[in-house]
Amino acid sequence: MPKYDVIVVGLGAVGGAATCHLARAGVKVLGIDRFSPPHSHGSSHGDTRITRSAIGEGVEYSQLALRSHALWREFEALTGQTLFLRNGCLTISGADAVVMHDVDDFFANVANAAKRYDIPTRTFDDAAAIRARYPQFAVQPGDKAIVDEEAGVLYVERCVAATLDLAAQAGAQLMRDTQVMQIEPSASGVEVATGDNQRFTADRVLIAAGAWLPQFVAAELSRHFTVTRQVLHWFEIKSNPERFRPENCPVFIWQLPRRGGVASSIYGFPLEGDPESGLKVTHEESGPATDADHVDRNVDPVNETARTYRTYIEPFLPDLGPRCVRTATCLYTRVDRSRFVIDTDPRSDRVLFASPCSGHGFKHSAAVGEALAEQLALGKTRHVDLSPFKLERLRDYLRSP
Numbered sequence: 001m002p003k004y005d006v007i008v009v010g011l012g013a014v015g016g017a018a019t020c021h022l023a024r025a026g027v028k029v030l031g032i033d034r035f036s037p038p039h040s041h042g043s044s045h046g047d048t049r050i051t052r053s054a055i056g057e058g059v060e061y062s063q064l065a066l067r068s069h070a071l072w073r074e075f076e077a078l079t080g081q082t083l084f085l086r087n088g089c090l091t092i093s094g095a096d097a098v099v100m101h102d103v104d105d106f107f108a109n110v111a112n113a114a115k116r117y118d119i120p121t122r123t124f125d126d127a128a129a130i131r132a133r134y135p136q137f138a139v140q141p142g143d144k145a146i147v148d149e150e151a152g153v154l155y156v157e158r159c160v161a162a163t164l165d166l167a168a169q170a171g172a173q174l175m176r177d178t179q180v181m182q183i184e185p186s187a188s189g190v191e192v193a194t195g196d197n198q199r200f201t202a203d204r205v206l207i208a209a210g211a212w213l214p215q216f217v218a219a220e221l222s223r224h225f226t227v228t229r230q231v232l233h234w235f236e237i238k239s240n241p242e243r244f245r246p247e248n249c250p251v252f253i254w255q256l257p258r259r260g261g262v263a264s265s266i267y268g269f270p271l272e273g274d275p276e277s278g279l280k281v282t283h284e285e286s287g288p289a290t291d292a293d294h295v296d297r298n299v300d301p302v303n304e305t306a307r308t309y310r311t312y313i314e315p316f317l318p319d320l321g322p323r324c325v326r327t328a329t330c331l332y333t334r335v336d337r338s339r340f341v342i343d344t345d346p347r348s349d350r351v352l353f354a355s356p357c358s359g360h361g362f363k364h365s366a367a368v369g370e371a372l373a374e375q376l377a378l379g380k381t382r383h384v385d386l387s388p389f390k391l392e393r394l395r396d397y398l399r400s401p
């Protein structure tokens with residue numbers, strides 16, 4: 001039975017990064033994925049993701065984002081690929097704003113994180129100032145905004161491919177299109193069985209399986225995770241396409257007003273390339289729960305796309321039209337309060353699991369993967385602190401009022 005120092009289950013954003021850092025550290029590592037990353041079955045596809053430095057979900061996340069930005073630049077130098085476009089992130093909010101990622105003080109947290117970590121920002125204290133700089137957004141009286149200057153766009157498929165290429169170059173063994181069926185810890189190691197009747201052992205295992213993670217962790221953990229389906233939309237630009245070019249349009253998050261039946265925020269990206277490709281902008285879905293193996297990948301043009309346009313796009317982005325150029329679906333693995341959970345499995349301290357998602361995980365994946373690799377190889381992390389994301393901290397948050 002082949003023996004490894006570490007086996008990584010799942011080679012998406014976090015698992016791929018962890019495998020890369022383990023291999024570069026000289027660890028004998030095997031990475032296994034059910035598909036062939038980058039792929040469109042999980043959470044890390046659809047061309048782009050927002051990266052932010054001043055994190056509204058909590059200031060403890062900013063350390064991860066800032067370290068990830070440094071790692072993306074390092075990976076760019078090593079691969080010759082463009083992975084990160086820094087053009088800022090505009091966050092808009094108002095007095096009657098919806099809650100973002102279960103965080104009531106999201107907008108205030110952005111400013112607090114920027115102050116703590118010396119992140120350069122620009123602020124707009126009223127709607128007139130926002131409209132003067134960003135006329136593409138139909139802001140209302142009482143709206144305010146802040147621009148995180150260290151933020152921008154990550155090209156997700158390129159990022160995943162780059163980490164896996166670097167992992168392979170450093171000596172990692174990668175098994176694609178291979179389904180893990182069982183993870184069995186013992187006193188002497190951990191045995192991993194695959195669907196093609198292969199078995200492998202390792203001293204330690206990292207489960208970074210994204211939306212499939214609940215299938216592998218102890219039953220007492222799986223109840224904390226809810227998988228939801230998200231729909232990505234690219235809407236036509238019917239006027240003023242220059243307003244959406246990267247130099248004129250940062251990535252953006254808009255905490256919309258609650259009035260008028262709005263129940264969610266919207267987020268979007270600048271236009272790169274042909275305006276006919278449309279602008280990627282959409283809102284976040286809160287449910288219902290699904291699972292990674294049975295999610296509906298079809299997008300309803302009336303009840304989903306047309307409704308999204310009428311409710312979330314037309315009133316706020318008047319330069320966009322109702323024609324949807326493209327759609328895609330992806331998965332969130334949610335935890336209450338939109339927390340990350342990174343800890344050891346109660347069955348064995350030889351099994352580490354990571355669920356840094358809840359809809360805002362990709363931007364942090366390079367640093368989380370590096371920290372997990374350090375924890376597995378060295379027993380400690382050197383660049384970031386993962387202790388805020390232990391399971392007990394989640395329980396503390398759930399007990400708090």
